[in-house]
Amino acid sequence: MDQPSQPLQPLPNNAELFRTVPQTAEAFGNVPHATETFRTVPNPAERGENHTLTVREVARMFEAAGVARTERSIVNWCQPNRQGIARLSAYFDMNDRRWFITPQSAESAIAEEKAKAAKVEQNISEPEAPTPAQRSESETGTNTPRSHSNPEPDPTQVGSLEKELTDLRILNRGKDYFxxxxxxxRDGLLDKLVNDSHRIGELETRLRQLAS
Incomplete structure:
Protein backbone atom coordinates (compact mmCIF):
# COMPACT_ATOMS: atom_id res chain seq x y z
CA MET A 1 0.00 0.00 0.00
CA ASP A 2 1.48 3.36 -0.96
CA GLN A 3 2.51 5.68 1.87
CA PRO A 4 1.15 9.17 1.73
CA SER A 5 3.76 11.71 0.47
CA GLN A 6 5.16 14.18 2.98
CA PRO A 7 4.30 17.79 2.37
CA LEU A 8 7.19 19.80 0.87
CA GLN A 9 8.94 22.16 3.27
CA PRO A 10 9.30 25.74 2.05
CA LEU A 11 12.80 26.51 0.79
CA PRO A 12 14.62 29.31 2.56
CA ASN A 13 15.13 32.50 0.67
CA ASN A 14 18.69 32.61 -0.68
CA ALA A 15 18.99 36.27 0.08
CA GLU A 16 18.48 35.51 3.79
CA LEU A 17 21.70 33.51 3.83
CA PHE A 18 23.67 36.68 3.01
CA ARG A 19 21.94 39.07 5.36
CA THR A 20 24.75 38.79 7.86
CA VAL A 21 27.51 39.23 5.29
CA PRO A 22 28.92 42.76 5.67
CA GLN A 23 29.18 44.92 2.63
CA THR A 24 32.70 45.18 1.28
CA ALA A 25 32.61 48.91 1.18
CA GLU A 26 31.74 49.06 4.91
CA ALA A 27 35.21 47.81 5.81
CA PHE A 28 36.66 50.91 4.19
CA GLY A 29 34.21 53.38 5.54
CA ASN A 30 36.81 54.95 7.81
CA VAL A 31 39.40 55.49 5.03
CA PRO A 32 39.77 59.23 4.33
CA HIS A 33 39.44 60.54 0.80
CA ALA A 34 42.76 60.99 -0.99
CA THR A 35 42.25 64.70 -1.47
CA GLU A 36 41.67 65.25 2.25
CA THR A 37 45.39 64.84 2.94
CA PHE A 38 46.11 68.05 1.00
CA ARG A 39 43.58 70.26 2.73
CA THR A 40 45.99 71.15 5.51
CA VAL A 41 48.90 72.19 3.27
CA PRO A 42 49.68 75.78 4.27
CA ASN A 43 50.09 78.67 1.88
CA PRO A 44 53.73 78.91 0.66
CA ALA A 45 54.04 82.33 2.24
CA GLU A 46 51.69 84.22 4.52
CA ARG A 47 51.22 87.92 4.01
CA GLY A 48 53.57 89.85 6.23
CA GLU A 49 54.74 93.38 6.73
CA ASN A 50 57.85 92.72 4.64
CA HIS A 51 55.93 91.62 1.54
CA THR A 52 56.22 95.03 -0.08
CA LEU A 53 58.03 94.61 -3.41
CA THR A 54 56.27 93.88 -6.69
CA VAL A 55 57.66 91.60 -9.38
CA ARG A 56 58.66 94.57 -11.53
CA GLU A 57 60.52 96.21 -8.65
CA VAL A 58 62.44 93.01 -7.92
CA ALA A 59 63.33 92.65 -11.61
CA ARG A 60 64.76 96.19 -11.53
CA MET A 61 66.83 95.26 -8.46
CA PHE A 62 68.33 92.32 -10.37
CA GLU A 63 69.08 94.56 -13.35
CA ALA A 64 70.74 97.19 -11.15
CA ALA A 65 72.91 94.47 -9.58
CA GLY A 66 74.19 93.40 -13.00
CA VAL A 67 72.32 90.08 -13.09
CA ALA A 68 69.20 91.03 -15.03
CA ARG A 69 66.32 88.55 -14.90
CA THR A 70 62.93 88.65 -16.59
CA GLU A 71 59.69 89.18 -14.71
CA ARG A 72 58.64 85.67 -15.74
CA SER A 73 61.67 84.25 -13.90
CA ILE A 74 60.77 86.26 -10.80
CA VAL A 75 57.21 84.91 -10.88
CA ASN A 76 58.52 81.34 -11.22
CA TRP A 77 60.72 81.85 -8.17
CA CYS A 78 57.69 83.01 -6.19
CA GLN A 79 55.98 79.67 -6.74
CA PRO A 80 56.98 76.46 -4.92
CA ASN A 81 59.07 73.93 -6.80
CA ARG A 82 58.54 70.17 -6.81
CA GLN A 83 59.85 69.98 -3.28
CA GLY A 84 57.34 72.61 -2.19
CA ILE A 85 60.01 75.27 -1.65
CA ALA A 86 59.85 78.74 -3.18
CA ARG A 87 63.07 80.60 -3.84
CA LEU A 88 61.52 83.96 -2.96
CA SER A 89 59.40 84.69 0.08
CA ALA A 90 56.30 85.93 -1.70
CA TYR A 91 52.57 86.28 -1.20
CA PHE A 92 49.97 86.33 -3.96
CA ASP A 93 47.26 88.89 -3.31
CA MET A 94 43.99 87.62 -4.77
CA ASN A 95 42.52 91.11 -4.84
CA ASP A 96 45.42 92.79 -6.66
CA ARG A 97 46.20 89.63 -8.67
CA ARG A 98 49.94 90.07 -8.21
CA TRP A 99 52.84 88.91 -6.08
CA PHE A 100 54.40 90.78 -3.18
CA ILE A 101 57.96 89.84 -2.25
CA THR A 102 60.18 90.52 0.75
CA PRO A 103 63.33 92.60 0.15
CA GLN A 104 65.40 90.12 2.18
CA SER A 105 64.59 87.17 -0.08
CA ALA A 106 65.17 89.30 -3.18
CA GLU A 107 68.62 90.38 -1.97
CA SER A 108 69.49 86.78 -1.11
CA ALA A 109 68.51 85.61 -4.61
CA ILE A 110 70.54 88.44 -6.16
CA ALA A 111 73.60 87.37 -4.17
CA GLU A 112 73.16 83.78 -5.36
CA GLU A 113 72.87 84.84 -9.01
CA LYS A 114 75.97 87.04 -8.73
CA ALA A 115 77.91 84.14 -7.23
CA LYS A 116 76.81 81.89 -10.10
CA ALA A 117 77.85 84.49 -12.68
CA ALA A 118 81.25 84.94 -11.03
CA LYS A 119 81.82 81.19 -11.05
CA VAL A 120 80.95 80.97 -14.75
CA GLU A 121 83.36 83.80 -15.59
CA GLN A 122 86.10 82.14 -13.56
CA ASN A 123 85.61 78.84 -15.40
CA ILE A 124 85.78 80.64 -18.74
CA SER A 125 88.93 82.60 -17.87
CA GLU A 126 90.82 79.62 -16.47
CA PRO A 127 92.56 77.48 -19.12
CA GLU A 128 91.30 73.97 -19.44
CA ALA A 129 93.52 71.48 -17.65
CA PRO A 130 95.27 69.11 -20.06
CA THR A 131 94.18 65.52 -20.06
CA PRO A 132 96.64 62.76 -19.08
CA ALA A 133 97.05 61.84 -22.75
CA GLN A 134 97.87 65.45 -23.67
CA ARG A 135 100.39 65.72 -20.83
CA SER A 136 102.03 62.48 -21.95
CA GLU A 137 102.30 63.72 -25.54
CA SER A 138 103.73 67.03 -24.37
CA GLU A 139 106.37 65.37 -22.20
CA THR A 140 107.28 62.97 -24.98
CA GLY A 141 107.63 65.80 -27.46
CA THR A 142 109.91 67.88 -25.20
CA ASN A 143 112.13 65.11 -23.93
CA THR A 144 112.47 62.98 -27.05
CA PRO A 145 114.76 64.39 -29.76
CA ARG A 146 113.37 64.66 -33.24
CA SER A 147 114.12 61.56 -35.25
CA HIS A 148 114.06 63.34 -38.60
CA SER A 149 116.25 66.16 -39.87
CA ASN A 150 115.90 68.65 -42.69
CA PRO A 151 116.25 66.85 -46.03
CA GLU A 152 119.21 67.67 -48.25
CA PRO A 153 118.32 69.87 -51.24
CA ASP A 154 118.29 68.22 -54.67
CA PRO A 155 121.09 69.72 -56.86
CA THR A 156 119.02 69.23 -60.01
CA GLN A 157 116.08 71.07 -58.52
CA VAL A 158 118.33 73.86 -57.26
CA GLY A 159 119.85 74.32 -60.71
CA SER A 160 116.42 74.42 -62.32
CA LEU A 161 115.24 77.07 -59.87
CA GLU A 162 118.35 79.18 -60.43
CA LYS A 163 117.87 79.04 -64.21
CA GLU A 164 114.23 80.03 -63.86
CA LEU A 165 115.23 82.94 -61.65
CA THR A 166 117.82 84.11 -64.21
CA ASP A 167 115.25 83.96 -67.02
CA LEU A 168 112.84 86.02 -64.98
CA ARG A 169 115.48 88.65 -64.33
CA ILE A 170 116.30 88.87 -68.05
CA LEU A 171 112.62 89.11 -68.87
CA ASN A 172 112.17 91.91 -66.37
CA ARG A 173 115.10 93.81 -67.86
CA GLY A 174 113.65 93.44 -71.35
CA LYS A 175 110.30 94.63 -70.08
CA ASP A 176 111.88 97.66 -68.43
CA TYR A 177 113.74 98.50 -71.67
CA PHE A 178 110.57 98.19 -73.71
CA ARG A 186 105.49 108.96 -76.40
CA ASP A 187 107.52 112.00 -75.43
CA GLY A 188 108.65 112.36 -79.06
CA LEU A 189 105.09 112.14 -80.29
CA LEU A 190 103.99 114.75 -77.78
CA ASP A 191 106.75 117.12 -78.87
CA LYS A 192 105.87 116.60 -82.51
CA LEU A 193 102.20 117.19 -81.74
CA VAL A 194 103.00 120.45 -79.98
CA ASN A 195 105.21 121.61 -82.84
CA ASP A 196 102.55 120.72 -85.39
CA SER A 197 99.99 122.66 -83.38
CA HIS A 198 102.22 125.73 -83.40
CA ARG A 199 102.82 125.33 -87.12
CA ILE A 200 99.09 125.10 -87.78
CA GLY A 201 98.54 128.23 -85.75
CA GLU A 202 101.11 130.15 -87.76
CA LEU A 203 99.61 129.02 -91.06
CA GLU A 204 96.13 130.04 -89.98
CA THR A 205 97.43 133.48 -89.04
CA ARG A 206 99.01 133.95 -92.46
CA LEU A 207 95.82 132.88 -94.19
CA ARG A 208 93.83 135.48 -92.30
CA GLN A 209 96.37 138.15 -93.23
CA LEU A 210 96.22 137.22 -96.90
CA ALA A 211 92.44 137.15 -96.85
CA SER A 212 92.23 140.65 -95.41
Whole structure:
Protein backbone atom coordinates (compact mmCIF):
# COMPACT_ATOMS: atom_id res chain seq x y z
CA MET A 1 0.00 0.00 0.00
CA ASP A 2 1.48 3.36 -0.96
CA GLN A 3 2.51 5.68 1.87
CA PRO A 4 1.15 9.17 1.73
CA SER A 5 3.76 11.71 0.47
CA GLN A 6 5.16 14.18 2.98
CA PRO A 7 4.30 17.79 2.37
CA LEU A 8 7.19 19.80 0.87
CA GLN A 9 8.94 22.16 3.27
CA PRO A 10 9.30 25.74 2.05
CA LEU A 11 12.80 26.51 0.79
CA PRO A 12 14.62 29.31 2.56
CA ASN A 13 15.13 32.50 0.67
CA ASN A 14 18.69 32.61 -0.68
CA ALA A 15 18.99 36.27 0.08
CA GLU A 16 18.48 35.51 3.79
CA LEU A 17 21.70 33.51 3.83
CA PHE A 18 23.67 36.68 3.01
CA ARG A 19 21.94 39.07 5.36
CA THR A 20 24.75 38.79 7.86
CA VAL A 21 27.51 39.23 5.29
CA PRO A 22 28.92 42.76 5.67
CA GLN A 23 29.18 44.92 2.63
CA THR A 24 32.70 45.18 1.28
CA ALA A 25 32.61 48.91 1.18
CA GLU A 26 31.74 49.06 4.91
CA ALA A 27 35.21 47.81 5.81
CA PHE A 28 36.66 50.91 4.19
CA GLY A 29 34.21 53.38 5.54
CA ASN A 30 36.81 54.95 7.81
CA VAL A 31 39.40 55.49 5.03
CA PRO A 32 39.77 59.23 4.33
CA HIS A 33 39.44 60.54 0.80
CA ALA A 34 42.76 60.99 -0.99
CA THR A 35 42.25 64.70 -1.47
CA GLU A 36 41.67 65.25 2.25
CA THR A 37 45.39 64.84 2.94
CA PHE A 38 46.11 68.05 1.00
CA ARG A 39 43.58 70.26 2.73
CA THR A 40 45.99 71.15 5.51
CA VAL A 41 48.90 72.19 3.27
CA PRO A 42 49.68 75.78 4.27
CA ASN A 43 50.09 78.67 1.88
CA PRO A 44 53.73 78.91 0.66
CA ALA A 45 54.04 82.33 2.24
CA GLU A 46 51.69 84.22 4.52
CA ARG A 47 51.22 87.92 4.01
CA GLY A 48 53.57 89.85 6.23
CA GLU A 49 54.74 93.38 6.73
CA ASN A 50 57.85 92.72 4.64
CA HIS A 51 55.93 91.62 1.54
CA THR A 52 56.22 95.03 -0.08
CA LEU A 53 58.03 94.61 -3.41
CA THR A 54 56.27 93.88 -6.69
CA VAL A 55 57.66 91.60 -9.38
CA ARG A 56 58.66 94.57 -11.53
CA GLU A 57 60.52 96.21 -8.65
CA VAL A 58 62.44 93.01 -7.92
CA ALA A 59 63.33 92.65 -11.61
CA ARG A 60 64.76 96.19 -11.53
CA MET A 61 66.83 95.26 -8.46
CA PHE A 62 68.33 92.32 -10.37
CA GLU A 63 69.08 94.56 -13.35
CA ALA A 64 70.74 97.19 -11.15
CA ALA A 65 72.91 94.47 -9.58
CA GLY A 66 74.19 93.40 -13.00
CA VAL A 67 72.32 90.08 -13.09
CA ALA A 68 69.20 91.03 -15.03
CA ARG A 69 66.32 88.55 -14.90
CA THR A 70 62.93 88.65 -16.59
CA GLU A 71 59.69 89.18 -14.71
CA ARG A 72 58.64 85.67 -15.74
CA SER A 73 61.67 84.25 -13.90
CA ILE A 74 60.77 86.26 -10.80
CA VAL A 75 57.21 84.91 -10.88
CA ASN A 76 58.52 81.34 -11.22
CA TRP A 77 60.72 81.85 -8.17
CA CYS A 78 57.69 83.01 -6.19
CA GLN A 79 55.98 79.67 -6.74
CA PRO A 80 56.98 76.46 -4.92
CA ASN A 81 59.07 73.93 -6.80
CA ARG A 82 58.54 70.17 -6.81
CA GLN A 83 59.85 69.98 -3.28
CA GLY A 84 57.34 72.61 -2.19
CA ILE A 85 60.01 75.27 -1.65
CA ALA A 86 59.85 78.74 -3.18
CA ARG A 87 63.07 80.60 -3.84
CA LEU A 88 61.52 83.96 -2.96
CA SER A 89 59.40 84.69 0.08
CA ALA A 90 56.30 85.93 -1.70
CA TYR A 91 52.57 86.28 -1.20
CA PHE A 92 49.97 86.33 -3.96
CA ASP A 93 47.26 88.89 -3.31
CA MET A 94 43.99 87.62 -4.77
CA ASN A 95 42.52 91.11 -4.84
CA ASP A 96 45.42 92.79 -6.66
CA ARG A 97 46.20 89.63 -8.67
CA ARG A 98 49.94 90.07 -8.21
CA TRP A 99 52.84 88.91 -6.08
CA PHE A 100 54.40 90.78 -3.18
CA ILE A 101 57.96 89.84 -2.25
CA THR A 102 60.18 90.52 0.75
CA PRO A 103 63.33 92.60 0.15
CA GLN A 104 65.40 90.12 2.18
CA SER A 105 64.59 87.17 -0.08
CA ALA A 106 65.17 89.30 -3.18
CA GLU A 107 68.62 90.38 -1.97
CA SER A 108 69.49 86.78 -1.11
CA ALA A 109 68.51 85.61 -4.61
CA ILE A 110 70.54 88.44 -6.16
CA ALA A 111 73.60 87.37 -4.17
CA GLU A 112 73.16 83.78 -5.36
CA GLU A 113 72.87 84.84 -9.01
CA LYS A 114 75.97 87.04 -8.73
CA ALA A 115 77.91 84.14 -7.23
CA LYS A 116 76.81 81.89 -10.10
CA ALA A 117 77.85 84.49 -12.68
CA ALA A 118 81.25 84.94 -11.03
CA LYS A 119 81.82 81.19 -11.05
CA VAL A 120 80.95 80.97 -14.75
CA GLU A 121 83.36 83.80 -15.59
CA GLN A 122 86.10 82.14 -13.56
CA ASN A 123 85.61 78.84 -15.40
CA ILE A 124 85.78 80.64 -18.74
CA SER A 125 88.93 82.60 -17.87
CA GLU A 126 90.82 79.62 -16.47
CA PRO A 127 92.56 77.48 -19.12
CA GLU A 128 91.30 73.97 -19.44
CA ALA A 129 93.52 71.48 -17.65
CA PRO A 130 95.27 69.11 -20.06
CA THR A 131 94.18 65.52 -20.06
CA PRO A 132 96.64 62.76 -19.08
CA ALA A 133 97.05 61.84 -22.75
CA GLN A 134 97.87 65.45 -23.67
CA ARG A 135 100.39 65.72 -20.83
CA SER A 136 102.03 62.48 -21.95
CA GLU A 137 102.30 63.72 -25.54
CA SER A 138 103.73 67.03 -24.37
CA GLU A 139 106.37 65.37 -22.20
CA THR A 140 107.28 62.97 -24.98
CA GLY A 141 107.63 65.80 -27.46
CA THR A 142 109.91 67.88 -25.20
CA ASN A 143 112.13 65.11 -23.93
CA THR A 144 112.47 62.98 -27.05
CA PRO A 145 114.76 64.39 -29.76
CA ARG A 146 113.37 64.66 -33.24
CA SER A 147 114.12 61.56 -35.25
CA HIS A 148 114.06 63.34 -38.60
CA SER A 149 116.25 66.16 -39.87
CA ASN A 150 115.90 68.65 -42.69
CA PRO A 151 116.25 66.85 -46.03
CA GLU A 152 119.21 67.67 -48.25
CA PRO A 153 118.32 69.87 -51.24
CA ASP A 154 118.29 68.22 -54.67
CA PRO A 155 121.09 69.72 -56.86
CA THR A 156 119.02 69.23 -60.01
CA GLN A 157 116.08 71.07 -58.52
CA VAL A 158 118.33 73.86 -57.26
CA GLY A 159 119.85 74.32 -60.71
CA SER A 160 116.42 74.42 -62.32
CA LEU A 161 115.24 77.07 -59.87
CA GLU A 162 118.35 79.18 -60.43
CA LYS A 163 117.87 79.04 -64.21
CA GLU A 164 114.23 80.03 -63.86
CA LEU A 165 115.23 82.94 -61.65
CA THR A 166 117.82 84.11 -64.21
CA ASP A 167 115.25 83.96 -67.02
CA LEU A 168 112.84 86.02 -64.98
CA ARG A 169 115.48 88.65 -64.33
CA ILE A 170 116.30 88.87 -68.05
CA LEU A 171 112.62 89.11 -68.87
CA ASN A 172 112.17 91.91 -66.37
CA ARG A 173 115.10 93.81 -67.86
CA GLY A 174 113.65 93.44 -71.35
CA LYS A 175 110.30 94.63 -70.08
CA ASP A 176 111.88 97.66 -68.43
CA TYR A 177 113.74 98.50 -71.67
CA PHE A 178 110.57 98.19 -73.71
CA UNK A 179 108.69 100.43 -71.30
CA UNK A 180 111.47 103.00 -71.45
CA UNK A 181 111.35 102.98 -75.27
CA UNK A 182 107.62 103.50 -75.20
CA UNK A 183 108.06 106.46 -72.90
CA UNK A 184 110.63 107.99 -75.25
CA UNK A 185 108.41 107.46 -78.26
CA ARG A 186 105.49 108.96 -76.40
CA ASP A 187 107.52 112.00 -75.43
CA GLY A 188 108.65 112.36 -79.06
CA LEU A 189 105.09 112.14 -80.29
CA LEU A 190 103.99 114.75 -77.78
CA ASP A 191 106.75 117.12 -78.87
CA LYS A 192 105.87 116.60 -82.51
CA LEU A 193 102.20 117.19 -81.74
CA VAL A 194 103.00 120.45 -79.98
CA ASN A 195 105.21 121.61 -82.84
CA ASP A 196 102.55 120.72 -85.39
CA SER A 197 99.99 122.66 -83.38
CA HIS A 198 102.22 125.73 -83.40
CA ARG A 199 102.82 125.33 -87.12
CA ILE A 200 99.09 125.10 -87.78
CA GLY A 201 98.54 128.23 -85.75
CA GLU A 202 101.11 130.15 -87.76
CA LEU A 203 99.61 129.02 -91.06
CA GLU A 204 96.13 130.04 -89.98
CA THR A 205 97.43 133.48 -89.04
CA ARG A 206 99.01 133.95 -92.46
CA LEU A 207 95.82 132.88 -94.19
CA ARG A 208 93.83 135.48 -92.30
CA GLN A 209 96.37 138.15 -93.23
CA LEU A 210 96.22 137.22 -96.90
CA ALA A 211 92.44 137.15 -96.85
CA SER A 212 92.23 140.65 -95.41
Missing amino acids: IEQLKLE
